Amino acid sequence: MTSPSQPTPTSTSTPPRTSREVRLVSVPDTLPRPENLAVVETPVPEPAAGEVLLRNRFFHVFPALRSVMGDGVQDAPLPPLRPGDTLFGAAIGEVVSAPAGSTLRPGDLVSHWHGWREYAVVPASECVPLGDGLPDPAAHLSQGSTAYDALTDGADVRPGDTVFVSGAAGSLGSMAGQLARLLGAGRVVGSTSTRAKADRLVAELGYDAVLLRGRDDDPIADQLAKAAPDGIDVFFDNVGGEQLRAAVAAARPGARFVLVGALSGQLSPVRPSPHAPVEIDSFAVILKRLRIRGFSGAGLRAVGTGGMDRTVRRVAAGRGHHLPPRSDPGHRKRSAGVVRRGSRQAPGHCDRGVVGAADAQDLDGGAMRIGDAAAAAGTTARALRFYEQRGLLPAPTRTMAGYREYTSRDVSRVRLVRELLALGLTVEDVRGCADWLDECAADGLPKRCAATAATSERAGIAERRLAALDAEIARLTETRDRLAARMNTSAPVG
Ligand SMILES: NC(=O)c1ccc[n+]([C@@H]2O[C@H](COP(=O)([O-])OP(=O)(O)OC[C@H]3O[C@@H](n4cnc5c(N)ncnc54)[C@H](OP(=O)(O)O)[C@@H]3O)[C@@H](O)[C@H]2O)c1
Secondary structure (H helix, E strand, O other): OOOOOOOOOEEOOOOOOEEEEEEEOOOOOOOOOHHHEEEEEEEOOOOOOOEEEEEEEEEEEOOHHHHHEOOOOOOOOOOOEOOOOEOOEOEEEEEEEEOOOOOOOOOOEEEEOEOOEOEEEEEHHHOEEOOOOOOOHHHHHOOHHHHHHHHHHHOOOOOOOEEEEOOOOOHHHHHHHHHHHHOOOOEEEEEEOOHHHHHHHHHHOOOOEEEEOOOOOOOHHHHHHHHOOOOEEEEEEOOOHHHHHHHHHHEEEEEEEEEOOOHHHHOOOOOOOOOOOOOOOHHHHHHOOOEEEEOOOOOOOOOOOOOOOHHHHHHHHHHOOOOOHHHOOHHHHHHHOOOOOOEEOOOOOOOOEEEEOOOOOOOOOOOEOHHHHHHHHOOOHHHHHHHHHOOOOOOOEEOOOOOEEEOHHHHHHHHHHHHHHHOOOOHHHHHHOHHHHHHOOOOOOOHHHHOOOOOOOOOOHHHHHHHHHHHHHHHHHHHHHHHHHHHHHOOOOO
């Protein structure tokens, strides 16, 4: 029993007894394959003093995990991942129970580092509340802050710069291209592996030109010389190897390089390694007075929390543009081995495996234009615009050309909104629980919409509507009875 002076720990409904998590079974020789990982059922952990029990909603799939499988990497900010260990990484979790005295409340969303499992116990001090309402919780898993810090602190992007981003279709590259553009870059060149991705990087992510790194394509140096004939001012490097060498050759005097990742080593299909040795022309570096800076962010910072630049928020919230994950169906398999169902991109990204841990909704259908989304939800494009305008549906992302793009999650939400309206709730009622609609099971009301007024001041919308319907039924029944009685007492006609 807690003493009267001590606040009682808070909790939502009882969690299930078991939880699933993904563990490393064996260290892969090449890229991870399904047999290197296992989904294991385990008891839901009991929070100790000061710990929060979380139900994960989304978690990250990221390439550095491959690098730390086995003995890990010296000086890396991530610990080694050994057989038997549960995978880890940034995640968005919903508070199930919080310790006494915590400011966290059941239902709050927080970011933390215990991904790849359904339920996690995390010290309260390591839970960062999301707070500020980006339209999609997955947006908080964005790499926007890392890309922004690397572009500004690392490379000092200036208006008019020609910026080259290697690995442009990855989560950092998707963000870096858009942010460079918003920071005033005059020309943005990227690199990727397929023509389809290149086309979409140009059409939707603001790249001016994209180089292809395929075996049958021209050498990257030749392509870069054509794409940036006057040379490059900034190189945002996710890849290393041949692309770094080509960037040195194409650099203008005084160019700034920020080295962020080493994908050519990390995700080498032949021999993945955290190391990416490359031979560059050091004399060119000297003559051109190049500034080459390594960049390491302090781990993933939740976008939308404390002091995040508005530019980053805008892009991370999907106000920039993205390629749908379908653009490279093999990517998630290469990165994670087992992640197929439920993978999605964080808004404003492409190629990012963000996994919906709880609802496992299959979003691999990619983005839909308004007509298709409306048809899928059984309504009209006009209705979708109306719902958006009235706050029932978050504003969707837009393509460069300004077209709205919807996901299957949006479609589910529209279906739910229609169902609630058909059940007699008003637009105002539905807007009153708009923040909770996504928590709703396919066939139920959002828990908090259906809760009693005693549990939350904004709750009880459904109860109030039921009471109004009951009152209306009573009024109509009484009217009917009076009419029937009148008919019985009336003289027969004819
Ligand atoms: N310094 C930091 O603070 C920091 C923070 C986060 C991440 N990182 C690092 O930044 C890099 C990018 O991370 P990310 O999250 O953007 O990765 P990601 O979303 O997983 O993207 C991976 C990209 O790698 C490309 N790729 C796959 N195999 C490759 C290969 N053999 N050679 C060249 N490219 C290959 C793919 O693009 P295409 O097939 O289209 O080329 C894919 O889009 C990684 O090295 C990561 O570890 C650094």
